[in-house]
Amino acid sequence: MCARWCWQLEFDSRCELANVGVTEDTFSPGDEVIVTGDYTRDGSERIYVRELDRPEDGLLYACPTFRPSLKVVR
Structure with a gap:
């Protein structure tokens, strides 16, 4: 069951x-994330991730030009 949305x-x-x-x-079920993508x-609830931010620990995944990166931003 999802607390907010299940994508x-x-x-x-x-x-x-x-x-x-x-x-x-890196990711666990229940992680709260903020996602930007396509x-x-x-029309289904699927999205290609361009940026994923996990505020709990500052993890930031970014893939703006098909070259992904992963870092911790605090």
């Missing part, structure tokens, strides 16, 4: 995510 988030390939430091432990054309 399916689409990221880049696993290799690209691994290259910037995303691991299977909606799917079919």
Whole structure:
């Protein structure tokens, strides 16, 4: 059950995510995040992630030009 909204988030390939430091432990169910991205054309609740901010710890994932980055901003 979702507290607010349940969206399916689409990221880049696993290799690209691994290259910037995303691991299977980077995100957990229930993490509260703020996402900016591109909606799917079919109107479903899916979004291609351009930026993801996790305010709890300052984690910022960004992929403005198909070159992802991951950093902690405090």
